[in-house]
Amino acid sequence: MAELPAIAADDERLAVFTTIRDLFRYAVSRFNSADLAYGHGATNAFDEAAFIVLEGLKLPIDALDPFLDARLIRAERVRLLALIDARLATRKPAAYLLNRAYIQGVPFYVDERAIVPRSFIGELLFHGLVGPGAPIDEPSAVASALDLCAGGGSLAVLAARVFTNAMIDAVELSADALAVARRNVEEHDLADRVTLHQGDLFAPLGAKRYDLILANPPYVDAESLAAFPPEYAAEPRLAHAGGRDGLDIVRRILAEAGAHLTEEGALVCEVGRARARLEAAYPDLPFLWLDAEESEAEGEVFVLRARDLAPRGRRVRRG
Incomplete structure (x- = not known):
């Protein structure tokens, strides 16, 4: 405490x-x-x-x-x-x-070793991402899911609640944040379905593929990071720092995710207010943008299918 x-x-x-x-x-x-x-x-x-x-x-x-x-x-x-x-x-x-935060009423332990959980993906798992007419229409068909840049493990826990047939992997670079994630997994009695991995993005996973990848990576650009108020500066810098334009980690995820998705798999990724920069950098990718209506967030989370990420000589515009 x-x-x-x-x-x-x-x-x-x-x-x-x-x-x-x-x-x-x-x-x-x-x-x-x-x-x-x-x-x-x-x-x-x-x-x-x-x-x-x-x-x-x-x-x-x-x-x-x-x-x-x-x-x-x-x-x-x-x-x-x-x-x-x-x-x-x-x-x-x-x-x-x-030492407490909530997403959609679900409680999570938190301390200063991990970012305070608040991903819009957590809201979208319950409203907008899953269900008839949504990108994932049948949650029971999801057999495997990955929480990438897991922080304190909130998305892994929520994914296990929504996708009841799925085995979940969660990857986090910070050993400190992973200790918080372990506590949350244990408190939610999910140790038999959620496996935690320490490492850099996909590195600890080998050739594993998933029906669903959830990613809430660091996406704050350098200028915004330097102007953080004390509340945000109190969180681990690693959880926010996305490089000069905020997209350093997102680019790596886009480059590598296709090799870790099943044939009909999907990537769901949060990028903050970087939509315009991302669309300009990847003009050939058919981003599907989701709105988190409860929190009035528009265009901060995208969905891409495995077929969208298959190498086809895509154009990527730099800077």
């Missing part, structure tokens, strides 16, 4: 704030007055405060209203004040302070 600042026994806030409503209102006010950055599960001060209060008290994170007028014991007030103070003082994402 993240180390939190001490709250003095005579801190007047302990006497003034007695209910969840009090602490929630206080957190929203403080966050709004501070120069905080969001994007690790919440997009504004209201949602960030709700997450800290509810997760900090081990309450359902989607049910604030029923608890607003509940009176807090002293230990609960101390904990919430410490979390609020830590968010303001350290500028670390709330997920690191609470």
Whole structure:
């Protein structure tokens, strides 16, 4: 558990704030007055405060209203004040302070060894990627899947839940992040279906092929990386750095993925806001772009079929 600042026994806030409503209102006010950055599960001060209060008290994170007028014991007030103070003082994402993040309501352990899980692919697995009329119309037909650049293992866990007949491999370069992934795989009781590999992209996999490859690689360009606010800079740099234009790792995935897909397999890859650069670099590739409607993300995840990636003298435009 993240180390939190001490709250003095005579801190007047302990006497003034007695209910969840009090602490929630206080957190929203403080966050709004501070120069905080969001994007690790919440997009504004209201949602960030709700997450800290509810997760900090081990309450359902989607049910604030029923608890607003509940009176807090002293230990609960101390904990919430410490979390609020830590968010303001350290500028670390709330997920690191609470060692918890959620994708589509599924909980994941997280700490500073791995990026906070928030891939749009996680949303698309439940809304947009799988089902009648979607790129993957029959999830039971997926027998093998790969989570590439796995970080803390969230996509591997979600893939195992969606593709119930599939065996999952997950590859991550960072040994530290892989330790977080191992914990998540074990906590979700998936060690018999999810195999973790340490290594650089496809290197640890030999000639294995998959019906589905999910990839959320580093895709932040050098200029954006240099301008990161503290919240994003708190995450492992390796998980973000995509080179000068953000596409260094994506190019490697496109070059190698075809050799690791089954005949009818598909690559699903997240690239952030690099759509225009990617389409300009690969004018012959028929990218299918998916929109994550819940998070209002457009054109940040693409799908390519194995046949699209088969070598045919494709043109690749550089810089």
